[in-house]
Amino acid sequence: MIREMRQDDWADMMRIYQQSLDKGNVSFETSCPSYADWDNAHIRQCRFVYVRNGTIAGYTMIAPTSRRRAYRGVVELSIFVDEACHRQGIGTQLLLKMCEETEKCGYWTLYAAIFAVNRASIELHRKCGFREIGYREKIAKDRFGIWQDTVLMERRNRIR
Template sequence: MDYKIEKMLVRDWEQVARIYLEGISTGKATFQTDVPSWEVWNNSHIKSCRLVARLNDNILGWVALSPTSSRCVYAGAAEVSIYIETGYRGKGVGIALLTEVIRASEQEGFWTLQSGIIKENTASIALHKKCGFRELGIREKIAKMPTGKWHDVILMERRSKVVGIDNSKR
């Protein structure tokens, strides 16, 4: 498959939103229940480090970062969101996107990437581990879906080896 990892453009939003909705529909990719408008999504995500996997005019998946806090001391920490179209899961698209957003985030000065992944989303947990994330712990029954089902969330983190503190002495 000859796709390219490229910067997400505003014109990609319709396809990005469709893939996001696929993730929402699984009930294990996010606690979000509806796709927000472009304006809401755009304002809640960091302007850099928004990428898509593009095959011709088709978006196969996307990744973006959002701030973990508005406090300046957390300026180098970001939350990862990654979604892959159903037909392209398990084909390396996620690894390519996550690897590239890690590279791009380090160029932008991010020293920590984190993810909170619903425990049942074992594919996403495995993807993050393949890309150097480690499990920090579990937040038990942290969120209750509108259906009444409670979910645990696995906290995962990747610390940069090139930005921020010297991780070699940990």
């Protein structure tokens, strides 16, 4: 079941995020943020969790890409799925829900910067209508000190 995210989902969300940090192929961050920092960095609309057997199995949210008014409809998407739930369709369902809801809210472009080594995430985004728009070589070092390339992907919602 997909529903809107609540603050009391935070512990499960950070458990899943920590898995991604430990794996090292998803984020350049080195630690989990506080709820307040996370909340301030993300748009309050379009925050969704996937609940399975009473536990959060994945989540997705958006953040602004720029403070300039001209870019108000362009948002950066993030999606995280519990490692125990990979390859079960949860990511696809969450991403399709995000595409549908962001369009309803007037966002015209979803953007994602994905580690090039994270082929599963690249394929998930492609499956849900995203296309590759660029590549950033050795853009930053991950938490283990290894240079990572990122693949830039976007999905254009219908502009009304």
